[in-house]
Amino acid sequence: MxxxxxxxxxxxxxxxxxxxxxxxxxxxxxxxxxxxxxxxxxxxxxxxxxxxxxxxxxxxxxxxxxxxxxxxxxxxxxxxxxxxxxxxxxxxxxxxxxxxxxxxxxxxxxxxxxxxxxxxxxxxxxxxxxxxxxxxxxxxxxxxxxxxxxxxxxxxxxxxxxxxxxxxxxxxxxxxxxxxxxxxxxxxxxxxxxxxxxxxTGKTADRERNIITSLHLESASMEKHNQExxxxxxxxxEQEVRIEKIQCEDAEFLFVAYGSSARICQKAVDLARAEGIKTGLLRPQTLFPFPTKEIEKMAGQVKGILTVELSMGQMVEDVRLAVNGKIKVEFYGRAGGMIPTPEEVLKAMKQKIIGG
Amino acid sequence: MEIKDIIKEENLVYSKTKLLTDTTLTYCPGCGHGVAHRLLMEVIEEMNIREDTIGISPVGCSVFAYDFMDIDMAQAAHGRAPAVATGIKRCWPDKFVFTYQGDGDLAAIGTAETIHACNRGENFTIIFINNGIYGMTGGQMAPTTLPGMKSSTTPFGRDVSLMGNPIKITELVAQLPGTYFVSRQAVHKPANVRKAKKAIRTAFEVQQQKKGLSFVEIVSNCNSNWKMTPIQSNQWMEENMFPYYPIGDIKIEGKLIKTN
Amino acid sequence: MAKVKGAIIIDKEKCKGCELCVVACPTNVIGMAPDVNGKGYHFAYAINPESCTGCENCAIVCPDGVISVYRVKVTVE
CATH class of the missing domain: 3.40.50.970 (Thiamin diphosphate (ThDP)-binding fold, Pyr/PP domains)
Structure with a gap:
């Protein structure tokens, strides 16, 4: 250890x-x-x-x-x-x-x-x-x-x-x-x-000079660089997506949240389950690459997704793209340093997803 | 003796240094950049330090300096070359690092980076080409454009009551404790070229001795944007630029040179 | 008596015709060709090669580094 x-x-x-x-x-x-x-x-x-x-x-x-x-x-x-x-x-x-x-x-x-x-x-x-x-x-x-x-x-x-x-x-x-x-x-x-x-680090006799630049004045070269x-x-x-899934196995409703918001949602999952509501949390650890496939897969299992962020709604756009209209995706967020409580988040889940 | 008898390998006394590539320079005919590039490469060749030298090109006409200088180089964002050089030199204190910057790059958008690198006494060399105008973008006013001088954004001449005065940034950085050697030179005449090369050599030797920042300004022409022939532009430079930007050493071994 | 004689080679295809070498030469060796190179420039050439002393002035002011200089010491009897 x-x-x-x-x-x-x-x-x-x-x-x-x-x-x-x-x-x-x-x-x-x-x-x-x-x-x-x-x-x-x-x-x-x-x-x-x-x-x-x-x-x-x-x-x-x-x-x-x-x-x-x-x-x-x-x-x-x-x-x-x-x-x-x-x-x-x-x-x-x-x-x-x-x-x-x-x-x-x-x-x-x-x-x-x-x-x-x-x-x-x-x-x-x-x-x-x-x-x-x-x-x-x-x-x-x-x-x-x-x-x-x-x-x-x-x-x-x-x-x-x-x-x-x-x-x-x-x-x-x-x-x-x-x-x-x-x-x-x-x-x-x-x-x-x-x-x-x-x-x-200095051009040595055994190699060509190295150049660090982002300049590609010729269009063909610029396009090729973009393609690469x-x-x-x-x-x-394809290779670097990382997520954490919490209580997702039998979940009927899903929170998607990252960072601080995910901590709040994790508690909300417990509160919901104490009331008999089967919720789970999918927490992206990588935001780029975004776990599109993993969320798409969950959309085949759960009835609705609430994305929770400390913003007015940004990642929710990527969640909606991943779900592609299959199920309902709603957003709940606070801004400016206001931090929602787990109860507040659960209430939003009930209002916007479960009861909605 | 016939000319063909003189032109033999053993009689060769001057040719382009091999540290310049064979790529044709993209500069206008008569532009001082070419000479400044060559002097830099000659100094690096003569000091035998290519394996330990890293150059930084700016944004401006000399953005492609790395196409012409056959050494390891990085291209920096506009004005940020002294910060890029700081990052390199702090990690590799035994390497030789230089920036090559124009007046817009160094004395306008990059003023903060210039002043603070100089003030910290970063142990690299700044080569500053001052032609009093933005060359690459087509002849707009530079921070160094002379009072009354015409440019595409001061078509009736620089009005200092509106545009402020041209900045003598070289005198300014010479005031900072971190600069060890500060010099202003030109490359339009043989005698000037020789002095400019000596100044660049001194600048690199200051790096070798780890004494602090070395700064060489080269007052140069921009005949295309000044709308003159190369010969006329050099004459105009002598008559108009030199009185405002006097040629000579400004600071040697950390001490300001007294001028009248 | 020892005398210095020089000669220059100008890469005419790389010359941009700026004429700075012409004014830098103390012995009026260099002139501009009436015809043009592949880039359309009137290129510099040794119009008066016999006068060259190999002083290097033309080469060191040339922005494009197109001039090579050769020099020998000759004894004149």
Whole structure:
């Protein structure tokens, strides 16, 4: 068994990054995720593992530092919260276009605009549908516990390097700030060997020069690049979908929720079953790739689906696409940092699905 | 002695460095970019550091610098080259890293990245090409466009009461403690080319010594957008750009040079 | 008496006809061809090759790096 600790979600991300052999972190403070850079600073990562830590002058600078460091094959990350992630979008688009592996953590807060520092899930569209310009996808992981905040750091780096694609951990202020028991994985050493086929570390005599760019001025070349990116995204959809199913075996009504909302729905499932209503929960752990097939399959079993989000309804669109009109799909959500209770969620299930 | 007797391998004293590819430069005839590219590659060749050198190209006319420089390179978002270089250099402190940026890239959209990389004393080299105009997008006003100078967005000349004054960003970064060597040069005449090369060499040696940021501005022409012949543009540059952007070293070994 | 003699080769197909080499040459070696290269530029060529001293000025101001310079020391009796 790994080391057990009581940690904040944000701290778990930082500790996991060090243990995953992360080479560099570049970031800019923003609530509610500043504990990540503070924890790394307190750990003196340059002494502990040699990991570079730099507080940049802006989120824009930070994501471009990630672009540079990732170009050399290093395992690099940044973190921010919603307004800061908006600022990073140009850089994220370049990173996706240049096919660089990296980790971006978004501890989501309420918006739009400066919004609120309270938890939210209103950045689902931004994270899963592109966010920046151009046809690209991030690998998006949605932790629902402090344990997953730690575990998904390692998973995100593995997937990012497997596909040479940026990966995002889409968390929120609730999981970032809450403290839970976490079992930390054993540290892995930082990488010292680099895949010379694409990294820029200086052109040696035995290979052609390597170029990191997202520029394809000729239309045919640009289209080909887009087609190759799509192949990668399709492969992710086929191989990397991850979900958790809770009490789904005999469920007649289904909650679909991720992250913080899933925690609330899990309790609502228990409350419903105590009343004799057979509900279950399907929790996507990957938001891209989205568990379309898994939800479609459940649509053949249950009578209706309630999607619960801390937003005005975003993931529900993907759930409806998966269900494709087969059964009723309704939405319940709160915004701006308002958190629904399990009773509130169950009431919505009864009103919108069971009685509706 | 016949010409054919002179043209022999053993008598060759100057030819294009092999660190430039054979791809024809996409720059306009007479553009200073070509000379600046060549000087950079000559310095890297002479210092024998290609295996440890990483370059960053900007957005602007020189976005395709990686097509011409036969070294490992990354292409940066508009203005972000100093941040990209910071990411690389922090991870690889023993490598040589340079950015190659124009005036719009470095002194307008990328001002924050420029100032903060300089202020932190990041140990890389910035090559700054200042031709007082946006070249690639077709001759719009740059932060460095001179007062009264015409551009496609200041067709009647830059009115400083509306557009502000041209920014002397090189003097500005020289004030920051993180810069160790700051110089302004030109590449339009043989003597200038030789001095510019010396400045670039010094800049890379500063990296070798890990002394901090080295910054070389090259005041250059944009004859196409200035709507002049190459020769006329160089003359106009001497008469108009040099009084505002005087040529010479600004900071050596971390100390500002006193000027009158 | 020792004298320096030079010669240049200009890659006329890569020349863009900017004429910067013409003004950089201290001994008026270079002129512009009346005909054009494949890209339609009047290219530079050695109109007066005997005067070349191999000083390299033309080559180092050439933005396109199309000029190679050769130089020898000759003894004149």
């Amino acid at each position: 790994g080391e057990l600790r009581l940690m904040k979600g944000n701290e778990a991300i930082a500790e996991a990054a060090i243990r995953a052999g992360c080479d560099a972190y570049f970031g800019y403070p923003i609530t509610p995720q500043s504990e990540i850079i503070e924890y790394l600073a307190a750990e003196e990562t340059h002494k502990r593992t040699g990991m570079v830590l730099l507080q940049a002058e802006s989120e824009i600078a930070a994501i471009n530092m990630v672009y540079g460091a990732a170009s050399t094959g290093k395992k690099v990350m940044t973190s921010s919260s919603s307004p800061g992630i908006s600022l990073k979008q140009e850089g994220i688009s370049y990173i996706a276009g240049a096919e660089l592996p990296c980790l971006i953590v978004n501890v989501v807060r309420g918006g739009p605009g400066l919004g609120t520092i309270q938890p939210s899930q209103a950045d689902y569209f931004q994270a899963t549908k592109g966010g920046g310009h151009g046809d690209y996808r991030l690998i998006v992981l949605a932790p629902a516990s402090v344990q997953e905040m730690s575990d998904f750091v390692k998973l995100a780096f593995d997937l990012a390097f497997k596909y040479r694609n940026p990966a995002m951990i889409l968390s929120d202020g609730m999981i970032g700030q809450m403290m839970e028991k976490v079992e930390l994985f054993d540290p892995v050493p930082r990488n010292t060997e680099f895949d010379q086929s694409w990294v820029i 990116l799509q192949k990668k995204y399709i492969q992710m959809q």
